[in-house]
Amino acid sequence: MNFTLRVWRQKNAREKGCLETYQARDISEDMSFLEMLDVVNENLVKDGIEPIHFDHDCREGICGACSLVINGIPHGGKKGCTTCELRMRNFADGDTITVEPFRAGAFPVIKDLMVDRSALDRIMQAGGFVSANTGGAPDANALPIKKDTVESAMDAAACIGCGACVAACKNASAMLFVSAKVSHLAQLPQGQVERVERVRKMVARMDFEGFGNCTNYYECEAVCPKEISVKNIARMNREFLKAITK
Amino acid sequence: MSTVQVSSGPAQTSSMVLSSSIGKKLFMAATGLFMSLFVLGHLVGNLQIFLGQDQLNTYAQALKDLPALTWSVRTVMFICLVLHVWRGIQLYFENRASRPVRYHVNATVQASLASRTMIFTGIGIFLYVVYHLLHYTFIVTNPQYAGLHDALGRHDVYSMVVLGFQNGWISAVYVLAMLCLCYHLTHAIPSFFQTLGLNNDKTRLRFDIIGWLIATVIFIGYTMIPVAVLLKLVILPEGGM
Ligand code: FES
Numbered sequence: 001m002n003f004t005l006r007v008w009r010q011k012n013a014r015e016k017g018c019l020e021t022y023q024a025r026d027i028s029e030d031m032s033f034l035e036m037l038d039v040v041n042e043n044l045v046k047d048g049i050e051p052i053h054f055d056h057d058c059r060e061g062i063c064g065a066c067s068l069v070i071n072g073i074p075h076g077g078k079k080g081c082t083t084c085e086l087r088m089r090n091f092a093d094g095d096t097i098t099v100e101p102f103r104a105g106a107f108p109v110i111k112d113l114m115v116d117r118s119a120l121d122r123i124m125q126a127g128g129f130v131s132a133n134t135g136g137a138p139d140a141n142a143l144p145i146k147k148d149t150v151e152s153a154m155d156a157a158a159c160i161g162c163g164a165c166v167a168a169c170k171n172a173s174a175m176l177f178v179s180a181k182v183s184h185l186a187q188l189p190q191g192q193v194e195r196v197e198r199v200r201k202m203v204a205r206m207d208f209e210g211f212g213n214c215t216n217y218y219e220c221e222a223v224c225p226k227e228i229s230v231k232n233i234a235r236m237n238r239e240f241l242k243a244i245t246k
Numbered sequence: 247m248s249t250v251q252v253s254s255g256p257a258q259t260s261s262m263v264l265s266s267s268i269g270k271k272l273f274m275a276a277t278g279l280f281m282s283l284f285v286l287g288h289l290v291g292n293l294q295i296f297l298g299q300d301q302l303n304t305y306a307q308a309l310k311d312l313p314a315l316t317w318s319v320r321t322v323m324f325i326c327l328v329l330h331v332w333r334g335i336q337l338y339f340e341n342r343a344s345r346p347v348r349y350h351v352n353a354t355v356q357a358s359l360a361s362r363t364m365i366f367t368g369i370g371i372f373l374y375v376v377y378h379l380l381h382y383t384f385i386v387t388n389p390q391y392a393g394l395h396d397a398l399g400r401h402d403v404y405s406m407v408v409l410g411f412q413n414g415w416i417s418a419v420y421v422l423a424m425l426c427l428c429y430h431l432t433h434a435i436p437s438f439f440q441t442l443g444l445n446n447d448k449t450r451l452r453f454d455i456i457g458w459l460i461a462t463v464i465f466i467g468y469t470m471i472p473v474a475v476l477l478k479l480v481i482l483p484e485g486g487m
Contacts, residue, residue, distance in 0.1 A: 006350075019350060072353030098351045105346050170357065171341035173267070203266055212344030213267040213337055215364065216437040217357035231446040238443025240268045 001027045001088055004096040005040065007052055010109050017109065019098070022052075029089035033076060034059060034066060036088055053112040059084040061225060064160030067167070068113055069100040074164035074223045082162065082225040102167035106174070106210045117163045119209040123178055124161075126205035130185065131193040149187050156183035158226040165220030165228075171212030176220035178206050179236035180228050186239055196246055199239040268441075270337060275441040277330040278434050282460075284323055285427070289467045292407075296474070299404035299483045303396050306403040331372050338365045360433040367430040374423035381410065396483075408475055408482050417472035424468045428461035435460055 003024040010017025024040050031039070034056050041051035057065035066083040070076035076086040091097060099113065107115040157180075165176035182199050185191025191198070214233060221230045263269045291309075294302045309316050354362070380386040391409070394402035411417045435457030439445045445453060474480040 069349060069351075072349060072351035073355060077353070077355065100349055100351070103345050103347055103349055105344050109347075168355070170362070172344035173341075175267075203268055207267050210344060211267075212341040213270055215271075215337070215341070215361065216433070216440050217361050219355055219357045222355035229447055230440070231450070234440050234443045234445040236443075237268055237271070237441055240266075241272070241443055244263045244269075 001093045006098040008100045013108050027088050031088050033086045034084050053114050055114050061085045064162035067102045074167040075225055080227050104166045104172035120161050123202050123205045126201045127198050130190050153184050153187040156180045156232050164223045168219040168223040173214045174206050174211040175214040175233045178202050179232040182236045183232040196243045200243050271441045275438045277326040280326045302404045303400045307400045334368055360429050367426040370426035411472040411475035420472050421469055424465050428465040431461040432457045
């Protein structure tokens with residue numbers, strides 16, 4: 001398969017970037033989007049051009065390192081897929097594909113397609129620790145939790161923190177990410193001690209980092225590679241309401 | 247990742263709660279709720295036009311005779327309207343500023359058109375409300391209405407409304423404003439439940455449907471009046487005014 005790529009190139013955080021056009025030739029339809037970029041990069045290196053910088057790590061959809069906004073959609077728009085899982089067969093031969101970095105004021109571009117997503121880490125840190133008893137490991141099933149609760153907490157915990165929700169949100173809001181983290185712990189007995197403080201602190205940090213306000217577009221949910229539901233945002237709103245009326 | 251020094255964020259006082267992103271949502275939801283309730287109440291009042299001149303004028307006179315009630319409702323509505331509009335515009339710009347460099351290719355996967363046009367439908371409603379108040383409430387645009395009185399000497403609201411809507415332009419603008427209002431509500435009503443944290447996967451479709459139902463009822467209810475006037479189903483009382 002052959003593609004024309006329009007890729008965002010930007011030397012560093014200070015310099016202005018622009019879209020550059022490259023050709024991707026002889027790409028196998030079974031390649032992932034990142035493997036396709038690897039091939040393009042190899043050719044760029046051969047031609048003495050600086051390769052395209054992008055984030056990646058596990059390349060199996062579990063680490064949340066890969067990003068990219070592909071034709072306007074973070075992770076390329078295949079339901080439940082990260083960019084590293086997206087295969088080239090999802091495009092038509094001859095397509096022109098535009099690749100941009102995740103855009104948000106809170107995600108400054110480092111270089112080309114790499115952005116600094118440490119704002120998300122700082123929100124996690126603001127959330128703080130979970131109190132746990134010291135001593136031996138607790139016996140299995142010593143703490144019974146309802147099946148539905150476990151499932152729901154696990155669904156929230158599936159968030160890999162990639163930041164696609166922020167990139168997709170027309171307000172660059174981080175509500176889906178933060179709500180997934182809040183919902184994960186708020187539903188489990190281990191998360192109860194710091195429950196009220198956690199939501200206050202994480203929301204305060206989220207606002208402090210300069211993310212936008214949620215206006216219920218639900219674009220976040222549509223692009224989330226882990227298909228995390230916006231019901232978690234409702235839960236966080238509820239948790240926040242409880243926290244401020246306490 | 248290197249360790250990052252993190253303060254737990256600013257201390258929370260109640261004013262900070264309101265300035266938090268979720269606080270702003272709650273604020274928009276609360277002011278929006280009051281105004282929506284008013285819209286429903288106003289509709290019940292207006293529909294009395296179909297019961298004839300005497301009924302509508304009696305109702306209007308009854309409201310006039312309760313100045314404490316009407317003026318407190320007007321005051322609350324005025325405050326809600328100003329704050330809702332002011333905050334809404336502020337949020338619009340704040341949210342745009344959260345993405346200083348914009349995408350070259352923009353795509354929308356599932357955000358509804360109503361959700362993406364809230365600021366425009368909102369401004370449309372606001373402008374209409376200003377005109378509507380000048381037209382019917384404070385009788386500035388058509389001062390001749392002020393002299394309308396019925397047989398009992400009451401202000402003839404009935405004839406005022408009929409005369410107003412006999413003008414095709416006024417009716418057209420009115421219907422357009424109702425479209426803005428109801429489209430705004432199709433996103434506002436489900437959002438209200440989401441913001442209050444009452445939503446989940448099971449209720450989601452239900453709240454969407456409730457939003458559309460309420461919006462449709464309001465649209466039909468209000469629009470029926472100019473349509474009935476233009477179709478001459480509601481006419482000026484016998485023997486003129
Ligand atoms: S590289 Fe790890 S999720 Fe894509």
